[in-house]
Amino acid sequence: MTPFLALLLQVGPAPAAEPISPLPPEMEQQRADRARRNAEAEAVQPASQLAQCLARTRRDPGGAVEEAEVWLEGAQGGERGDAGQCLGVAQAQLGQSAASAETFLAARDATPADDRRLRALRGALAGGALLGEGDPASALALLDSARDDAVAAGEGAIAGQIALDRAIALVALDRPADAADALAAARAALPDNAQAWLLSATLSRRSGELAEAQTRIERAAELAPLDPAIGLEAGVIAAMTGRDEAARRSWRSVIEMAPDSPMAATAQTYLDRLDAA
Template sequence: MSFALALLAAQVGALNTPGAAPPLPHERDTTPLRPPRNRTKVAGAPAPRVVTETVCPQTGDFAADADASRALAARSTGVERAKANECLGTLLGMTGRWNEAGTAFAAARQDARTPSWRARLGAAAGEAALNGNDPATALTALDATVPDALDSIAMSGFVALLRARALVALKRDAEAEAPLAQARDAAPNDAEIWLLSATLSRRLNRLADAQSRIEKAVALKPADPAIGLEAGVIAVLAGRDEAARRSWQSVVATAPSSIEATTAKGYLAQLDPALASKPTPKPTEQPSR
């Protein structure tokens, strides 16, 4: 079996070589909520995406603040309970307790008064469930959020992006195309969305679409190692081995300590074992389009 065929067969699993398979849409960092202002983020927590607008406790003790928010939610009603549960979800997410965070956000959404607030909380609940590896719960929360997000192009696009992640995680790849297209329309200059679009097209064996979308991602963020890695995968599956080499060598050169560089080295070793002893290109080289 050729390397390209082996790589194609390995798209839904690990390669039988050094390095992991390229990240799939649901495997990439889905990111939690933005912590309250002036708060130190927990080491290792993903970067923020959904922003909380509620003022939360800020004593510096995450556990104590979460307990205070939980107690306030228990004795409050209506808007105050929604705010307390939103803070609780934010604090739980900052400590990696995603399932509990999602439950808190979902409870807050029930008491929220405005569509924009409900949309934000619904997106937060879905994002937390994705971070907690529960795509079914995430999709349920996000589907319910779609009507509330209609008044905001940005929020509608973000909810669509999360829905696409959940669908891919549930192995419903073809269904993820429509929400991912909506996400692209809402944020046409977001390189990550174009990367995910290219990856999904590649998974669906639509290599022409994958190529055009990865080119857009490269144009928006040329030095991103995940984009360079995916560009090489798409190239080798299309029979463009030299372009794949350039992409993967560029990943190794520009981000040598990254996980993507480790994967790229494994792919290069498969494509041509002799490349392992060759020098990598200068860091100024960009991923192949």
């Protein structure tokens, strides 16, 4: 992979209208996928059966489905939650979002009521799967419940991750003020999480708060300079503040770093539109 070109960003005057389309949809999917991977990593102890099963989901998701189904069939009590979590992850890896949402929800319900950390984690996974299915209202209900469990368990980091998915659901439901509150909670809990700053920059930009968007995308770029989604959004903000050359540099860097990705295709579209304008 070629080195990512440094973003040269400066705040400039805001134009009267937005010349570039809103939030790139692949960024939301990337965020949901990354949140689920982080949640999986936090959920288990290294030597547990669940850890072994989750490891198999990464190299052989079809085989992991079979393994988890056998495990689930013979499991009792809280162990059904572990088996269900692995099955849900494997289903998600295979693109079976609806099935994985049901499986994660069943895994949460099989988790002892006093284990609020695992209930939060599995509820969040179910909510994330429903986001992938395009059902933000149902996802939000699960994420709200998962947030309450995480707070009760004193798990600030998990609550912060849940806040990120809540923000995505709230944006989809056209509730930008509530989404801003969720992102503020995510930044407080996860101050070094680049995605929290990226989503915050995007929401600020869409709300017309361009100076705030600039500050937030700069922070995201400091934390994750090799993330093409950040370069894509940095270019949008630069274009909206009249800094066409900065926008071009950002989008060209996305194409250089991830030439075959959907984000590179979007960056090229943005470049073409900017040049035509």
